[in-house]
Amino acid sequence: xxxxxxxxxxxxxxxxxxxxxxxxxxxxxxxxxxxxxxxxxxxxxxxxxxxxxxxxxxxxxxxxxxxxxxxxxxxxxxxxxxxxxxxxxxxxxxxxxxxxxxxxxxxxxxxxxxxxxxxxxxxxxxxxxxxxxxxxxxxxxxxxxxxxxxxxxxxxxxxxxxxxxxxxxxxxxxxxxxxxxxxxxxxxxxxxxxxxxxxxxxxxxxxxxxxxxxxxxxxxxxxxxxxxxxxxxxxxxxxxxxxxxxxxxxxxxxxxxxxxxxxxxxxxxxxxxxxxxxxxxxxxxxxxxxxxxxxxxxxxxxxxxxxxxxxxxxxxxxxxxxxxxxxxxxxxxxxxxxxxxxxxxxxxxxxxxxxxxxxxxxxxxxxxxxxxxxxxxxxxxxxxxxxxxxxxxxxxxxxxxxxxxxxxxxxxxxxxxxxxxxxxxxxxxxxxxxxxxxxxxxxxxxxxxxxxxxxxxxxxxxxxxxxxxxxxxxxxxxxxxxxxxxxxxxxxxxxxxxxxxxxxx
Amino acid sequence: xxxxxxxxxxxxxxxxxxxxxxxxxxxxxxxxxxxxxxxxxxxxxxxxxxxxxxxxxxxxxxxxxxxxxxxxxxxxxxxxxxxxxxxxxxxxxxxxxxxxxxxxxxxxxxxxxxxxxxxxxxxxxxxxxxxxxxxxxxxxxxxxxxxxxxxxxxxxxxxxxxxxxxxxxxxxxxxxxxxxxxxxxxxxxxxxxxxxxxxxxxxxxxxxxxxxxxxxxxxxxxxxxxxxxxxxxxxxxxxxxxxxxxxxxxxxxxxxxxxxxxxxxxxxxxxxxxxxxxx
Numbered sequence: 001x002x003x004x005x006x007x008x009x010x011x012x013x014x015x016x017x018x019x020x021x022x023x024x025x026x027x028x029x030x031x032x033x034x035x036x037x038x039x040x041x042x043x044x045x046x047x048x049x050x051x052x053x054x055x056x057x058x059x060x061x062x063x064x065x066x067x068x069x070x071x072x073x074x075x076x077x078x079x080x081x082x083x084x085x086x087x088x089x090x091x092x093x094x095x096x097x098x099x100x101x102x103x104x105x106x107x108x109x110x111x112x113x114x115x116x117x118x119x120x121x122x123x124x125x126x127x128x129x130x131x132x133x134x135x136x137x138x139x140x141x142x143x144x145x146x147x148x149x150x151x152x153x154x155x156x157x158x159x160x161x162x163x164x165x166x167x168x169x170x171x172x173x174x175x176x177x178x179x180x181x182x183x184x185x186x187x188x189x190x191x192x193x194x195x196x197x198x199x200x201x202x203x204x205x206x207x208x209x210x211x212x213x214x215x216x217x218x219x220x221x222x223x224x225x226x227x228x229x230x231x232x233x234x235x236x237x238x239x240x241x242x243x244x245x246x247x248x249x250x251x252x253x254x255x256x257x258x259x260x261x262x263x264x265x266x267x268x269x270x271x272x273x274x275x276x277x278x279x280x281x282x283x284x285x286x287x288x289x290x291x292x293x294x295x296x297x298x299x300x301x302x303x304x305x306x307x308x309x310x311x312x313x314x315x316x317x318x319x320x321x322x323x324x325x326x327x328x329x330x331x332x333x334x335x336x337x338x339x340x341x342x343x344x345x346x347x348x349x350x351x352x353x354x355x356x357x358x359x360x361x362x363x364x365x366x367x368x369x370x371x372x373x374x375x376x377x378x379x380x381x382x383x384x385x386x387x388x389x390x391x392x393x394x395x396x397x398x399x400x401x402x403x404x405x406x407x408x409x410x411x412x413x414x415x416x417x418x419x420x421x422x423x424x425x426x427x428x429x430x431x432x433x434x435x436x437x438x439x440x441x442x443x444x445x446x447x448x449x450x451x452x453x454x455x456x457x458x459x460x461x462x463x464x465x466x467x468x469x470x471x472x473x474x475x476x477x478x479x480x481x482x483x484x485x486x487x488x489x490x491x492x493x494x495x496x497x498x499x500x501x502x503x504x505x
Numbered sequence: 506x507x508x509x510x511x512x513x514x515x516x517x518x519x520x521x522x523x524x525x526x527x528x529x530x531x532x533x534x535x536x537x538x539x540x541x542x543x544x545x546x547x548x549x550x551x552x553x554x555x556x557x558x559x560x561x562x563x564x565x566x567x568x569x570x571x572x573x574x575x576x577x578x579x580x581x582x583x584x585x586x587x588x589x590x591x592x593x594x595x596x597x598x599x600x601x602x603x604x605x606x607x608x609x610x611x612x613x614x615x616x617x618x619x620x621x622x623x624x625x626x627x628x629x630x631x632x633x634x635x636x637x638x639x640x641x642x643x644x645x646x647x648x649x650x651x652x653x654x655x656x657x658x659x660x661x662x663x664x665x666x667x668x669x670x671x672x673x674x675x676x677x678x679x680x681x682x683x684x685x686x687x688x689x690x691x692x693x694x695x696x697x698x699x700x701x702x703x704x705x706x707x708x709x710x711x712x713x714x715x716x717x718x719x720x721x722x723x724x725x726x727x728x729x730x731x732x733x734x735x736x737x738x739x740x741x742x743x744x745x746x747x748x749x750x751x752x753x754x755x756x757x758x759x760x761x762x763x764x765x766x767x768x769x770x771x772x773x774x775x776x777x778x779x780x781x782x783x784x
Contacts, residue, residue: 393515393516394515394516395515395516395611395612395615398615399611421518421519422518424518425518425523427522427523428518428523428524428525428617429518429524431523431524431615431616431617432516432615434615435614435615435616436614436615438614439614
């Protein structure tokens with residue numbers, strides 16, 4: 001059977017999922033963009049991975065439109081006037097979202113929803129506003145059917161933020177993903193605790209280290225897709241990744257890796273990124289004619305290339321000859337130290353490279369701890385995470401993660417699975433988040449072990465939807481498929497549970 | 506100065522308000538029938554019966570006769586604890602204040618404070634006093650989880666750097682008390698009064714047994730009017746898990762029904778303990 005026929009006959013794919021699959025297949029027939037033989041060899045052995053981004057980047061991978069502009073000026077192309085009330089505001093957004101391209105074909109950034117909608121919400125009575133927002137969230141879940149669709153709230157408390165949390169708890173939806181931009185000086189404890197309760201019950205929002213992102217990006221940053229830090233009015237051109245475990249297989253020892261093997265792979269990935277970024281900007285029509293560009297919703301100068309890595313843990317274990325992951329990276333000082341040496345080396349080399357069309361970032365790419373894909377199996381853990389099944393105590397896990405999160409302005413994150421009793425004590429969760437963010441953690445996600453909506457590696461899925469796929473039924477959310485793969489191959493739902501101490505009776 | 510530490514849990518959400526580091530000391534002067542970690546009651550006597558049963562050879566005998574525990578090697582299978590005829594554990598570290606402090610400092614950025622528990626931590630008042638004096642300047646609160654066997658009134662200095670005591674009032678009435686915890690319980694009730702007057706009572710806990718209406722009620726009726734709204738009153742359901750077999754026979758193998766416990770919480774509230782609730 002041809003690949004096209006496979007797609008067409010697959011009973012688990014919805015019509016739109018088939019369409020996207022067939023489009024990718026069509027794209028893959030082009031041979032315009034060529035890379036060095038060495039690049040293809042590295043790709044063939046799995047050391048470098050293009051994340052199935054497609055051979056022809058006809059749009060940037062991630063786009064973060066400036067929705068404030070939509071609200072102040074309207075959109076000529078979509079014939080939308082600036083909204084005058086809440087109903088017009090959510091309607092404008094619902095329409096606009098359908099025209100924001102991305103690697104998934106769905107918009108990966110929905111805006112700072114609380115800030116955008118607050119002026120309109122405040123003019124309505126609370127019940128009415130809540131009803132409108134409920135329908136708004138429902139339309140997002142059913143139309144933008146992909147868990148990489150992401151909205152942001154915070155750092156300040158707001159009526160809209162509270163309503164969104166209430167609705168998130170009541171509706172238990174996997175879409176959209178949600179982030180609280182958290183700064184202990186700007187976010188009240190009361191609002192943060194409401195977010196903790198919501199996070200435990202629904203696996204969202206996650207907590208982004210607002211101070212850290214503002215220091216790197218300024219105030220106008222977005223958290224998009226899984227946990228990607230990008231500029232509002234900009235986005236990310238492309239995201240390939242080094243699979244560090246496979247890279248390490250070429251080295252005879254850590255020094256050989258850092259001085260000989262690693263620099264070559266970094267160069268190959270940079271070469272790949274340069275070509276793609278140039279193609280998107282110079283050849284594809286996106287930056288020339290798309291209304292997002294021509295009407296100023298995005299600016300080419302605010303886009304960046306994202307340099308991804310996965311599998312640091314397995315890379316370090318391999319280089320140090322550690323075969324039992326429970327005594328490796330995360331549990332082992334030497335492995336963790338080696339991890340820092342490797343990341344220092346990657347960061348140094350990437351920062352020294354002059355990248356095309358990254359004007360707002362001193363002409364450099366920024367690092368990204370890629371979250372893994374369903375086919376990674378157990379060989380490469382997401383980014384710099386400690387492998388599932390080898391997690392130490394939460395304290396030790398945080399201490400390790402805090403060392404690695406600062407390397408990744410374009411995104412990284414860790415996920416903690418809590419046992420049921422923590423739901424009764426959100427005030428015990430908040431200091432853990434506060435403490436870790438103050439010490440360098442960039443992004444904290446959590447969920448309760450028995451939830452239906454769970455966080456797989458960065459995105460959310462419903463366990464009940466994965467079950468549908470197992471029974472050869474369709475799932476509206478196209479990410480459910482990745483969730484199933486990550487559960488089967490990567491045991492992504494088996495991460496260590498934070499249990500309670502068990503006080504005496 | 507050394508004290509025997511059974512374990513330290515960096516993050517606990519059930520040992521006082523907020524996230525806390527819990528330090529469990531070894532040894533307890535009571536012998537409560539319902540104890541669900543009876544291996545913390547006594548100190549190791551060095552009989553060595555546990556040595557052969559350890560599947561990973563984490564236990565060995567030191568030249569001085571004591572049992573050495575290799576916590577790196579230990580897989581926490583509990584074989585030694587099941588073997589021990591002395592309600593003790595070989596998995597105990599004798600630690601200095603500085604050693605405990607070192608672990609607290611690691612957790613410090615993430616916690617509201619520490620809770621010392623057990624066993625019965627007040628067996629080591631000098632140690633606690635020194636520990637609290639060092640922990641409080643870190644901006645952390647110190648709580649004591651106690652069975653009430655210690656005469657707090659006789660040593661006010663212990664509470665100087667301690668924010669409060671979480672006190673078990675397990676049995677009221679000398680005869681039931683002797684059956685249940687092995688003594689008349691008078692010291693516990695004296696502590697209830699003293700800690701309240703000293704403003705150091707963080708919470709009181711009473712365990713509710715299935716079907717023991719008279720005993721349950723007498724405890725709640727005693728505690729509630731004394732504490733009123735001045736501290737939390739946790740009504741805890743008896744759970745048979747981990748309770749020694751011989752005592753399980755007496756106390757039964759049922760978990761106290763939620764509704765039964767709720768009834769006592771309501772009774773406590775009706776008697777003025779407005780902060781009574783079931784956990």
